[in-house]
Amino acid sequence: MLGQGKNIWQAEIDAAAELADFSRLNCNTALGGSLVSGPALMGNVVLWKPSPSNIYASTLVYNILLEASLPPDVVQFVPGDAKEVTDVALSHHDFAGLNFIRSSDVFRSLYAKIGEGIGKKTYREFPRIVGETSGKNFHLIHNSADIPSTVNHTIRGAFEYQGQKRSATRLYLQESRAEEFLATLKAGI
Secondary structure, three states: OHHHOOOHHHHHHHOOOOOEEEOOOOOOHHHHHHHHHHHHHOOOOEEEEOOHHHHHHHHHHHHHHHHOOOOOOOEEEOOOOHHHHHHHHHOOOOOOEEEEEOOHHHHHHHHHHHHHHHHOOOOOOOOEEEEEOOOOOEEEEOOOOOHHHHHHHHHHHHHOOOOOOOOOOEEEEOHHHHHHHHHHHHHHO
16 A cells, blocks of 8 residues: 555555445545555455446446456445445445445444444444545644644645545634744745
């Protein structure tokens, strides 16, 4: 994963054993492909259920992956009924994890279904769950913060994914640190 444009922490997220990816309504081609290709590169079988409004782009990415010699059974591309696909995937004994991008309400319902499956001992292991929902993140800066380090992380949080992720959309800091922080931020940008 280190040669794929990710740092060790980002690569670790994709290296978790995974079975299902659900792409959001307005998911672009690159994001849809990265959700499935990272886990597949790490040796996991992936079930890819794209949004109905993103089937063309997702099919294109899937076909490109196959053309690039991805073994046919590594990514299971299932552009079907969301409820039907979800019910089958989340009731499977080998379900290992969920990588989800969409609304908070849908993520809550999937989280609850997975919780029920854990309670019923449906799965071999505890599934790993990753969800990026419609909530906007904020960056809280404590009065004791190291300003140069904080500015660096603020810039990364706002721009690291070139707008592909909804990260660090708001910032809160003490008024007493605002002048120093803003001057360092302007210099860093």
